[in-house]
Amino acid sequence: ASGGYLVGLIGAGISASFTPQLHEVEAAELGLDYEYRILDLIELGRRADDVGALLGEARSRNFSAMNITHPCKQLVVDVVDELDPRAEHLGAVNLVVFEDEKLVGYNTDWVGYRDGLVAGLPGASLERVVQIGCGGAGSATAYALLSSGVTRLDLFDVDEARARDIAERMRPHFPSQVIATVPHHHLEEMITRASGVVHATPMGMLHHPGVAFDVGLLQKGAWVSDVVYRPLETELIRQAVERGHPVLDGGRMAVGQAYASLQIITGREPNRERMEEHFRTL
Ligand code: NAD
Structure with a gap:
């Protein structure tokens, strides 16, 4: 052309x-x-x-x-x-x-997520964010969250090595922010304390039905963000909206x-x- x-x-x-x-x-x-x-x-x-x-x-x-x-x-x-x-x-x-x-x-994945967060969840508290899923999409969301000033980021993945990998990769670039990995038995407690939860696993897609954590554990007002965008309304987004939580679907990213x-x-x-x-x- x-x-x-x-x-x-x-x-x-x-x-x-x-x-x-x-x-x-x-x-x-x-x-x-x-x-x-x-x-x-x-x-x-x-x-x-x-x-x-x-x-x-x-x-x-x-x-x-x-x-x-x-x-x-x-x-x-x-x-x-x-x-x-x-x-x-x-x-x-x-x-x-x-x-x-x-x-x-x-x-441009990370900046796409960051801009979506700013536009779609204006004023969202970035005190304590839990991220579930630390693969490709998760490394972009983690970088975006830290660039946006998250005070504490708790990373969880069923494959613990993946959470550790992201934490180690990010720490040198964000030395004044807390970047922790969450063992499976602490996940529920971290979710109850979170100001927001980012979901970055394939769960919620057509061939991966379900929700990766219990939405009922969230504090009032905690926000929920999903990276899955097919469908836009995942089971996670549906449950979070039903319970009155601010949400960001995967479409923005x-x-x-x-x-x-x-x-x-x-x-x-x-x-x-x-x-x-x-x-x-x-
Ligand atoms: P990936 O395979 O690289 O990573 C997924 C991670 O989730 C893996 O580390 C896996 O161990 C972990 N995981 C799976 N089930 C889990 C569970 N129940 N609890 C905790 N961890 C779990 O996949 P990816 O490329 O990161 O894609 C993930 C999703 O993100 C897909 O649905 C994809 O379509 C979507 N995505 C969206 C965008 C967007 O722009 N919105 C961009 C990229 C990917």
Whole structure:
């Protein structure tokens, strides 16, 4: 696309992603010639560690940039020529921009979550936050929460090593904030004391039904945030709303990362609210 933008998404099992529509519709609103393609590893018969080769092929086919998703976000860290410092702190890249001769890696997941938190839960208390789930989405939410000034972050994962990994990765960057890991037998107590709980496991998706913690343990006024966005109204969000807790669904983070990606790729200022409204019609 000469004079225009050709952008893609590399990941596994992504053929039903909403991301192409989110980017293309907003780019059209901005008057840009912009095409967004899905490169599904499964459909292409490629392996996750082919991502470096795929990026090379994309560059020679005149792509401007490539979003990266599961299972390639960590692998790409070692493929790019330059890393945005925040992507380096996170150890994960979800956007590669082809700048002149270089591949530059960014992470817009964390900023998408942070902006969603600010817009969707204004004035939320950041005294004590418990986060359940410490995988890919969880490392972005943890970084966003700490960047937003959370005083104490309690990290829990059924795989304790994952919670420890995030804690160790974050501590050097946020030395004056408490970053703790929660053993299973302390989780209930931590939830009863939390000012907010962030859920970052796949529970609540179609094939992972259920809720990862007992919403009935929450203090009055404690907020609940879910990263799951398919469906937007998870069982967790439904129960939390029913009990009167302020909630943030996973849609804000999904839109926020697309907004921030589009901004970096084009250097233009997308309209976040318009993207949010569009997303909720998809
Ligand atoms: P992941 O596999 O990297 O991490 C999930 C983590 O949850 C794992 O560490 C696992 O051990 C842990 N876990 C699973 N069940 C648990 C439980 N009951 N209690 C505690 N820990 C548990 O997955 P991911 O890529 O982080 O994705 C998680 C969810 O986040 C998915 O539903 C995904 O669609 C969603 N997601 C949303 C956005 C967004 O923009 N809203 C972005 C990325 C991912």
